[in-house]
Every structure is written in C-alpha cells, then in structure tokens.
Amino acid sequence: MSTDLIDIHAPAIEVRRLVKSFGDNEVLKGIDLTVQAGEVVCVIGPSGSGKSTLLRSVNLLEEPTGGNIFVEGIDITDPDIDIDRVRTRIGMVFQSFNLFPHMNVLDNLTMAQRRVLKRSKAEAEKVAHAMLGRVGLSEKADAYPGHLSGGQQQRVAIARALCMNPDMMLFDEPTSALDPELVGEVLQVMRSLADEGMTMLVVTHEMGFAREVASRAIFMDGGVIVEEGDPNDVLVNPQNPRTQDFLARVL
Amino acid sequence: MKRRTRQRLYRVVMYAIFVALVAWAIISTDWARFAKQFLDPAVAVKLFPDIITTALVNTLWFTLVGFVGGAVLGILFAMMKMSSILPYRWFATAWIELFRGLPALLTIFAVAFMLPIGLGIKIPGGPAASGLVGLILVSSAYMAEVIRAGIQAVPKGQIEASRSLGMSPMKTMFWVTLPQGFRIIIPPLTNEFVLLLKDTSLVFIAGSTLMTRELTTFARDLANQNANGTPLVMAALLYLVVTIPLTRLAAWLERRMARER
Numbered sequence: 001m002s003t004d005l006i007d008i009h010a011p012a013i014e015v016r017r018l019v020k021s022f023g024d025n026e027v028l029k030g031i032d033l034t035v036q037a038g039e040v041v042c043v044i045g046p047s048g049s050g051k052s053t054l055l056r057s058v059n060l061l062e063e064p065t066g067g068n069i070f071v072e073g074i075d076i077t078d079p080d081i082d083i084d085r086v087r088t089r090i091g092m093v094f095q096s097f098n099l100f101p102h103m104n105v106l107d108n109l110t111m112a113q114r115r116v117l118k119r120s121k122a123e124a125e126k127v128a129h130a131m132l133g134r135v136g137l138s139e140k141a142d143a144y145p146g147h148l149s150g151g152q153q154q155r156v157a158i159a160r161a162l163c164m165n166p167d168m169m170l171f172d173e174p175t176s177a178l179d180p181e182l183v184g185e186v187l188q189v190m191r192s193l194a195d196e197g198m199t200m201l202v203v204t205h206e207m208g209f210a211r212e213v214a215s216r217a218i219f220m221d222g223g224v225i226v227e228e229g230d231p232n233d234v235l236v237n238p239q240n241p242r243t244q245d246f247l248a249r250v251l
Numbered sequence: 252m253k254r255r256t257r258q259r260l261y262r263v264v265m266y267a268i269f270v271a272l273v274a275w276a277i278i279s280t281d282w283a284r285f286a287k288q289f290l291d292p293a294v295a296v297k298l299f300p301d302i303i304t305t306a307l308v309n310t311l312w313f314t315l316v317g318f319v320g321g322a323v324l325g326i327l328f329a330m331m332k333m334s335s336i337l338p339y340r341w342f343a344t345a346w347i348e349l350f351r352g353l354p355a356l357l358t359i360f361a362v363a364f365m366l367p368i369g370l371g372i373k374i375p376g377g378p379a380a381s382g383l384v385g386l387i388l389v390s391s392a393y394m395a396e397v398i399r400a401g402i403q404a405v406p407k408g409q410i411e412a413s414r415s416l417g418m419s420p421m422k423t424m425f426w427v428t429l430p431q432g433f434r435i436i437i438p439p440l441t442n443e444f445v446l447l448l449k450d451t452s453l454v455f456i457a458g459s460t461l462m463t464r465e466l467t468t469f470a471r472d473l474a475n476q477n478a479n480g481t482p483l484v485m486a487a488l489l490y491l492v493v494t495i496p497l498t499r500l501a502a503w504l505e506r507r508m509a510r511e512r
Contacts, residue, residue, distance in 0.1 A: 061415065084417045160416070
C-alpha cells in the first residue's frame with residue numbers, strides 16, 4: 001500500500017489550497033500551510049474562523065471540499081489511501097477529552113494499541129504505564145474517566161494519543177473546556193512534549209503558551225490565514241489590522 | 252382556617268376514605284367462595300410438575316428464542332436503517348413500521364396460516380415454530396428501534412476519538428459504540444423482554460400440542476378441565492416470579508454501570 005512510502009524529507013504536514021464548505025457555508029477558503037517535523041505551530045483566531053476545521057481536516061475527521069493535504073508526503077485526500085494507518089501516526093487531542101467512559105484509564109490507553117497496532121496485552125500495558133507516568137498520572141490506571149478532574153482527563157487523553165507513538169500531535173482547543181485552575185497542568189504536559197521535539201499543531205486561545213512555546217503562530221479569520229510568523233511578531237506586534245483588532249479584544 | 256390546617260384535614264379525609272373502601276372490599280368479599288374458585292389446593296396439586304416442566308419451560312424458551320432472534324434481526328435492521336444506502340433504509344423502515352404496527356396475534360396468525368395457504372411457504376417444525384417465527388418478526392421491529400436509538404445516543408466525539416486512533420469503522424462500532432449503546436438501552440431492552448415474555452401467550456394461535464403449551468395456554472386448558480380458576484392464578488404467580496426479579500436485576504445493572512461512568 002502506498003502508505004508505506006513515507007518520505008522522511010517531506011514536511012510533517014502540508015496543506016495546499018484547502019477548501020471546506022458545509023452546504024453553502026464556505027468555512028475554509030483556500031488554506032496553504034506547511035508544518036516541518038519538530039515545529040510547534042499555534043493557530044489562533046476568533047470563533048468561526050475555521051481553525052478547528054483546518055485542524056480536523058489534517059486527519060480527515062473533516063472531508064475537504066477541495067485542495068490537498070499531505071501527511072509525511074502522503075496525499076490523504078486520495079480516496080485509495082488507508083486513512084486508518086495514517087491516523088496512527090497523528091495523535092489527536094479534543095476540547096471535550098472524549099475518553100471512553102465505559103473503560104478504565106488503562107483500557108482507554110491500550111485499546112487501539114492492541115486492536116490497531118496488534119501489540120500484546122503486556123506490551124500495550126507497559127507502554128500505557130510509561131505514558132501515564134509521562135503525564136504524571138501513574139496512580140490513576142484503574143480509575144474510570146468519570147472519576148477524574150477535567151485536567152486529569154485531558155492528560156489521560158494526551159497519554160492515550162502518545163501510546164500510538166505518533167509522529168505529530170493535533171490539539172483542538174485542549175484547555176477551553178477546563179476550569180481556569182486546571183489549565184496549567186495540561187499546558188505543562190504540552191510544553192514538555194514540545195521540549196522533546198514533538199511536531200505539534202495547536203488550536204488555542206492560550207496566548208501565553210503560544211508566545212512561549214510555539215515556533216510559529218498563525219492568525220486565522222474568515223476562513224483564511226491572515227498573518228503568520230514568529231509568535232513574538234504575530235502576537236506582540238501584529239501587522240494586519242484584523243490581527244491587531246482580535247488581540248486588542250482578547251488581551 | 253389556615254392553609255396548613257386545611258391541607259392536613261384534606262389528607263386525613265382522603266386516608267379515611269381509602270381505608271373505608273379497602274375495609275368494605277375485604278368484609279363484603281365471600282372469601283370461602285373465592286378460595287374455592289381460585290385458590291383450591293386440590294386443583295393446584297394436579298398442576299405439578301407439568302406447569303413447571305412443560306408450561307414454564309416453554310414460556311422461557313419461547314421468550315429466549317424470540318429475544319435472541321429479535322436481537323439479531325434487530326441489529327441488522329438498525330444498521331440498515333442508519334445506512335447511507337437508500338434502498339436499505341426503505342426496506343428497514345417498511346419492515347419496522349409493518350411489524351410494529353400490526354397486533355402480535357395477527358402477525359403470528361399470518362405466519363402460521365397465510366404464508367402456507369396463500370404462498371405455499373410452510374415453516375418447518377410444527378405450529379409452535381410458526382408461532383415463534385411470528386414472535387421474532389414482532390420483536391425484531393421493536394428491537395431495531397431500541398438498538399438504533401442506543402447507537403445514535405453515543406456522542407459523536409466518542410466515534411471521532413476512536414477513529415483518530417486509527418480504529419476502523421467496524422472496530423469502532425464493536426469496541427466503542429455498541430458497548431456504550433448497550434448500557435443506554437438496558438432499560439428499554441428489559442421492557443422488551445418482559446413484553447415478549449407475555450406475548451408468548453399468543454403463540455397458541457398457531458396451534459399447540461400438549462408438549463408445546465406455555466403457561467397461559469396450559470392454565471386455560473386446566474382451568475377448563477377442572478372448571479376452576481386456580482390454574483390461572485398459579486400461572487399469574489409464575490409470570491411474576493420471572494418478571495419481578497428480572498426487572499430488579501436490570502435496575503441493579505443500570506445502577507452499577509452508571510457508577511462506572
């Protein structure tokens with residue numbers, strides 16, 4: 001299958017002329033975006049700007065209306081591609097955590113390892129415990145998601161994605177559903193991931209995180225990328241009036 | 252009079268009326284006659300062991316076959332009704348509307364007599380088998396709707412999370428959607444089981460032999476033979492012996508699974 005032909009020199013993510021419409025509503029109006037391996041790219045913008053749709057298109061949770069998306073050189077908009085195999089290399093973290101409520105934390109972390117990667121139970125559990133340790137929740141392996149705080153649930157969700165040993169991680173407003181005092185623990189985990197060289201595409205409203213951690217910031221509005229560059233330029237000295245207006249309202 | 256006093260007086264009057272009615276019912280009933288007609292030990296003894304070994308066993312068997320058969324077909328029709336392929340949806344919708352809309356008695360009658368006479372299709376295995384096929388058709392229609400509702404009640408984010416981990420649609424359905432959907436439909440599924448248990452009393456319309464009589468038919472026959480209502484009361488008690496623990500079990504299961512969430 002063509003998914004075996006990974007081009008290691010290709011960018012982690014390359015989006016070309018991406019268009020997405022929901023009925024008559026054109027949400028993405030021709031997006032071009034390249035994320036190199038090891039980059040941390042933060043996407044900011046007002047709600048309805050299309051930033052979540054862009055992120056969700058990268059692992060085909062949204063089917064593009066037009067354009068192409070390459071993940072490690074593979075065009076995932078090609079209908080013949082085995083999307084399940086590509087998705088194992090892309091970790092995804094959702095705003096609402098989406099842990100499986102009928103399984104305990106350990107089973108949440110081992111299910112896809114065993115059913116998709118065909119790892120043995122022992123091996124999957126070893127990886128799961130290692131990843132739980134990484135997000136600081138080793139003692140919660142037997143807990144059910146409903147018994148964890150929002151911050152803990154999101155850290156488990158990050159660990160669940162990491163268990164698949166992905167090459168890159170997508171974060172869709174990972175702290176937006178959290179109480180303010182729980183935001184820090186999740187950002188801390190994300191920061192350490194970035195420090196270890198993980199390729200990350202992050203949709204966020206956390207300006208502080210974007211400024212400190214991102215290698216690049218992107219401002220989206222009305223389905224287009226309005227401004228992009230070094231986070232200290234885009235977020236501190238924006239050139240475009242729409243960026244300036246947005247930052248003036250949020251900061 | 253204060254409102255509190257008035258309310259209290261009202262409640263006392265209501266209790267008094269209730270107690271008076273119950274007392275009147277107890278006093279005015281001819282208990283000796285009632286016991287002779289409905290609680291005659293001499294008749295009750297004659298029911299054993301057949302009321303258990305044949306009648307109750309048949310009732311439970313019919314229910315189980317109807318439930319499992321209905322569940323298998325129900326899953327199939329639930330999937331078809333949610334399918335993106337239009338003819339599948341039409342077929343499933345027509346099936347569900349037809350067998351949910353007809354009385355179970357009529358459906359069983361149709362399978363047992365209209366099919367062989369009108370179309371030359373005869374269900375092998377005798378009249379009880381025809382009755383059971385009818386029962387399965389009826390329960391499949393109800394189960395399809397219950398199962399579909401359960402699957403659709405699982406949040407979309409659950410499916411997206413599973414797919415984002417590389418799980419295929421089939422694996423997602425089996426490991427994520429169905430287990431959660433099943434927890435949601437335990438109460439309506441229990442309801443369906445109890446309804447089915449009672450509907451087994453309709454299988455007789457397809458015809459019955461001594462060996463295929465279930466509780467109601469058995470009790471009716473023996474009530475007629477003895478010119479006494481005791482067999483009917485015994486059958487009623489046996490139905491409750493099955494259904495009440497069952498609904499208690501389902502309630503317990505529901506509570507236990509709610510704790511896991």
